[in-house]
Amino acid sequence: MNDLERIAEVLAGAESVLLVSHVSPDGDTIGSTLGIMWALRALSVPVRVACDDPVPQEAAFLPGAELYTTEPYAGEDVVLGVDASDMRRLGNIVAGVDVESIILAEIDHHSTNQGFAALNYVRETSATAELALDLVRVLGAPLDGRIATCLLTGLVSDTRGFRTSSTTVDSLATAHALVAVGGDLGLVTDRLFNHVSPAARRLWSVALADQHLDEGILWIDLPLALLESLGEGEPDTRGLIGLLISFDEAKIAALFRELPEGGIDVSLRSRPGIDVATVAYALGGGGHPQAAGCQLPGALSDERPRVLAALKQALLAARKA
Ligand SMILES: [Mn+2]
Structure with missing residues (x-):
């Protein structure tokens, strides 16, 4: 079910890309989406981010969070769903997508995911951010502090700060790689856990x-x-x-x-x-x-x-x- 290299290939060669975060978004779907967005921008791929619901307060500090719109699919030639276990979770954004004529791809870590897209990078990990890092690496985009902080937000959010039983040695290796290139773990942890509304x-x-x-x-x-x-x-x-x-x-x-x-x-x-x-x-x-x-x-x-x-x-x- 793993189409990682093909997803990287179609994204890098696309005229326009739509990245979709799931409804009722959390830190993982927002952070992973924004990390991929910055990687594609670095490769000069035209890319847009969308979500049916507003970015939650705890992820609003991320660079690019202000770029989200609720504007539905508008003819982009590749659509990538991020952290959604099925098509319904992508909401109204993808209602107009004709899966016969464009490429629908997804990356996700939920065990219940059946591979709903044409290209699926689906693996059970602690966060979709782990898979997003794989994608950024295969894309060959320079991994900088901005991308790292986005992906770290996904990882820290879904593991509740590396406290869940889903936290593995791979989660920690991902964190190590992200902090090593400038991901701001202190900032991410503070924004996610120390800001009760x-x-x-x-x-x-x-x-x-x-x-x-x-x-x-x-x-x-x-x-x-x-x-x-x-x-x-x-x-x-x-x-x-x-x-x-x-x-x-x-x-x-x-x-x-x-x-x-x-x-x-x-x-x-x-x-x-x-x-x-x-x-x-x-x-x-x-x-x-x-x-x-x-x-x-x-x-x-x-x-x-x-x-x-x-x-x-x-x-x-x-x-x-
Ligand atoms: Mn997740």
Whole structure:
């Protein structure tokens, strides 16, 4: 399934290239895309970057982040999807792409990727940024500090600062190569992890005042009334679940958020060896063993006990294992 050299060849020879980051973008899709963009620019290949959703705050410092538009496919002869496991993740940007007449290529590291493009560089790595570095090298573009900082952002973002179990010796070798050419690890780490938004800070201040610890399950309700009391703008609930599972007493962390359209959103995190993906999956959601979630149609007060009961079963299963 690996078409790395052919992808490099068609990109280098293209009249125009469109690079597409996935919807609800993260540091990996943005950093990898921008790293490839700078490499192609150095080779004088006309290239454009696009994404259905805005660049998230933590990646907005990257050189070139301001070049993103939501303008859909506009006749470019090569389209490269970055960090997307299927075509849907590329959003409306690629709605007008005729796969018969242009070259659709992709680079991605998700294990569920079936190779949806004509050319696929798909390999299970800690971040797509690892694969993006392979591509930049095969392209023969000079690897400079600017490209390195973009790719490092992808790598540090997906490994949460080299803390996930997906972090391998290859992740560290990639980091070594990127820092060696001027990638700014201190800057990247600071931007990714030390900038909680004002909206999140307001939420944490209120939400943490009403925590519940039940047999190793640390949970918090986020009712609509609480979210609406926070004032201007969208509430920023990202990060809160990560904070909860970092608390010493938590074996499992759960966040129950009421949705404006009815029903609730459930976010789950767990310690190594405790599988919350099975719980989420049984409730119609999904995820990874230590990070999963689902949405449930009922009222918060009805759904929460059901989820907590299932989580207690997961804790019991982990104790027996
Ligand atoms: Mn990724």
